[in-house]
Amino acid sequence: MTAIDWGWFPDHLGDMASLTLEHLSIAVPAVLLGLLIALPLAVVAHRVRMLRGLILGASNVLFTIPSLAFFVLLLPVTGLTRSTAVTGLTIYTLVVLIRNTVEGLDSVPSRAREASLAMGSRPLRTLLTVELPLALPVIMAGVRVATVMAISLVSVASYIGYGGLGQLFTDGFQRSYTTPVIAGVLLTLLLALLADAVLVAVQYLCTPWARHRTNAKGA
């Protein structure tokens, strides 16, 4: 194995920074878009028993499709653009996001919901101000898993030219040069770790009522 070429790093700081940004510009919209789709679907799955199996089953089937296949299947629709990468990843985050949101909503004590309704809140208000906040720890656990997965999977999109740090793998592979590959792996791991830490902080800030309890379940 060729040793790491340390001289490569200072010469490519700019590349690493721009690839990291590209990486984030694919992973972050994918997770946000995934949440946007998953939340309403999960609420429906939580409320309507008949659709529950259908929604959860469908998202499970989507999960079985290889991520590379997603990107490729989207090519005729979205072409070779960044949206192909984002859309493919979005679909991949859905299964975790939907499942955790449904589980989170299920875990809300029915007393809390009933109390809110009895006090005159409309169902939508109850959902937004009582149920979703109480379900937040489990939902956030899903968001964390989905984010880490998305960051790791962005590199698959390097096959279609939008891989963020994954470009370093293709680069190293084509030139039989180990250093960029190691840099890419380490930066991806670091990025996933940082994103996870940010989400933990966000959850801490969003759930002031949970701070004095022992660790929220889910993670």
Added chain:
Amino acid sequence: MHALGPAPYERQGGLTVLELLSHLAHWLTSPAQWSGSGGIAVRLLEHLRYSLLATFVGAVLALPLGLLIGHTRRFAFLAINLAGFGRALPTVGLVTLVFLAGGLSMWPVYVSLVALAVPVIVTNTYAGMTAVDPDVTDAARGVGMTGLQVLWQIELPLALPLVMTGLRLALIQVVSTATIAAYVSFGGLGRYIFDGLAQRDLVQVLGGAVLVAVLAVLLDLVLAAVQRSLFRHRPAAAR
């Protein structure tokens, strides 16, 4: 840094979606495509061989570890961190790294597929073990069972549904990811995807992707059926 990777892909010139689908259907069903050394039948078997072997090796490594962590209730942080690490580790990077380190062999493929399978199996096995009611294991110890007996006769059977779920999830992910074998010049269904990308043959790429997806879904259905028949007597089993 200029654009790397495969040549930019252009929309298949003037092909409507309907035409594309009909080409795809033809590709998937023509007998010529299925036979021969590069035929779908051969690629399908290669893909199955990589996937099953990697999942099996992953299970051999991961099951004892998951059982040990679950039984002793120690090193739980190991299971949790392993899961996070496994999710964050980019498989494409790992396969490239092992390939550059070890040269042309099946090692890069198996190392990265096993690395994909192990965390999933460990965490689900561990989760299954911790879900076992401590009253039950206490009772088992109370009637004089040794630690090993408790593990084999009490904990493992009770944890089995989640262990199976872990194996299923691992197999799905391995089947999906085994396409990377073609990336380092081996076979499997990924061959169609990478060759198609290189030749800008969208139909071939789509055909490969559809085959991998169908294989993953079918294997999952088979394992789900096995799981159901194993635990038929348990109303609240699995998941």
